[in-house]
Amino acid sequence: MRYPARLAAMGAMALATLAPSAMAVANEQFIPVLSYRTGLYAANGIPWANGFVDYLQLVNLRDGGINGVKIAFEECETAYGTDRGVECYERLKGKGPTGAAMFHPVSTGITFALTEKAPVDKIPMVTVGYGRSDTRDGSVFRWNFPLIGSHWTAAGLAIEYLGREVGGKDKLKGKKIVLLHLDAPAGREPIAVFEKLAAKHGYTFTAIPVTAPGLEQRSQWLQIRQMRPDYVVLWGYGGMNPAAIQEAAAVNFPRDRLLGYAWSGAEPDVIPAGDRAKSYKTLMLQHGAERDKVHQDILTHVYGKGAGLATPQEVGQILYNRGLISALVSVEAIRTAQAKFGNKPLTGEQVRWGLENLDLDAGRLQALGVATMIKPLKASCENHEGARFGRVQQWDGARWTVISDWIEVDGTVLDPLVKESAAAYASSKGITPVDCGKL
Incomplete structure (x- = not known):
């Protein structure tokens, strides 16, 4: 062997x-x-x-x-x-x-x-x-x-969850959603889905890139503070994720309205941010931190x-x-x-x-x-x-807690795009x- x-x-x-x-x-x-x-x-x-x-x-x-x-x-x-x-x-x-x-x-x-x-x-x-x-x-x-x-599935799950947060996807109309993403293939991959879903549900969508490795984000978060979005979706990896959480705290953006995707939701993404990561939410790739x-x-x-x-x-x-x-x-x-x-x-x-x-x-x-x-x-x-399918989890400062039931993506937009x-x-x-x- x-x-x-x-x-x-x-x-x-x-x-x-x-x-x-x-x-x-x-x-x-x-x-x-x-x-x-x-x-x-x-x-x-x-x-x-x-x-x-x-x-x-x-x-x-x-x-x-x-x-x-x-x-x-x-x-x-x-x-x-x-x-x-x-x-x-x-x-x-x-x-x-x-x-x-x-x-x-x-x-x-x-x-x-x-x-x-x-x-x-x-x-x-x-x-x-x-x-x-x-x-x-x-x-x-x-x-x-x-x-x-996939990245597209994750983007669809994000909008499904945010729709539930506001009482239905019809109530996303007029909301401002920012995608803060790593300026790399993985970070750019979901943009098309967010744009398609924005056209369908009526929210305003803005994609803000962050140059890899993403440790410097001050200018992006100043832009976010000026925009005053309802939600920021984080599509980062590695050190970009705790850096984003810390910058969100610096501009007083609520961490419970910062939603990471699955690769922005693990222990290395939150522990370096300390208490500032409390209430941060992320999508799960079905599984979370658990033992079976x-x-x-x-x-x-x-x-x-x-x-x-x-x-x-x-x-x-x-x-x-x-x-x-x-x-x-x-x-x-x-x-x-x-x-x-x-x-x-x-x-x-x-x-x-x-x-x-x-x-x-x-x-x-x-x-x-x-x-x-x-x-x-x-x-x-x-x-x-x-x-x-996917779920959403939230960091309480010490551990991840699953806070949603299972969510399935609506394929009426994703399937034609694929x-x-x-x-x-x-x-x-x-x-x-x-x-x-x-x-």
Whole structure:
């Protein structure tokens, strides 16, 4: 079995003692791990990678692999850089007896850079809660899977929630909503949805960009103070998020009217802001900071054997859970594909079939120990996203509390936008969409 790249510091001799036999390698499924444990966003990248790898370890140590096929994995450090992400992709795509099963870019910028490579190499990309939102349309984007949610879904959820806050979406008319966003692919991705929904519901929308890494926002918040918006939606990452919370406090903007999206709503986003973060709200990517049965299994089978990458106290935090869920859907897609192609290491093309036929119903989620964390998920040729649900949480100064019930996005605006954008992409690239009804 392969181990995360960070163990290279132990020395080549130590790693040599862990080398698997040729027979073991032949029966391994290789899953690359693009991680960023260094750089500006390390505080976010480390817990995600820990949760992802811990779940792979759980499947190996508790279950003996996926139906007897052990998972091999290797971390490659991207520092959240698109160029390094592409380098990692090229380095890892051919590893393992059948090549990489799939990639999780863990960056919208890396996702855009790899979207044209994946079809050529026949390796699927899974982007849980980020990436290209139009890749929901699997008739065009055969190799992209924005499972559980996308930037566009998150924008729709934000407006659904704010509509509830004011007593109905019809009462959003005349309200002022500002999007404070990182001036990067991830930050710009939701703008189209907010504009479309503004035209439908009558609110005034203003997008205000923040130059990466987003630590300096004084001028933007002075502009916000002058505008006096009803709500500010925060689409940031890393240090931009606590900086925004602190600047909001400096201009006396109420934190309970500052709504972050899912990647602006984890422990590293609020703890640095101290008491000024109290009452701050964010969307959830379905899960929050919580523990279910899967966490106890990880503590028993992984941490109990000294194989965990985090501390036991960090198991169940938000970004840890996001990495865990990302690994879980990957494992279940492989398991789904094995039912068709056999219990053996599968190619990326076979795993793509498993992703497109992934069906995690309530019973399966219960069996996996994550029933409290995510809603049932069902992908298809037409729908590579699988679910469009979310919740809202609020920081009380010490912990996150879920303050809403489940919210589902209204697809009457999002679905046509996805189709329009996917069709434009297909036309520009000379792609003929598949007829999903004939597959």
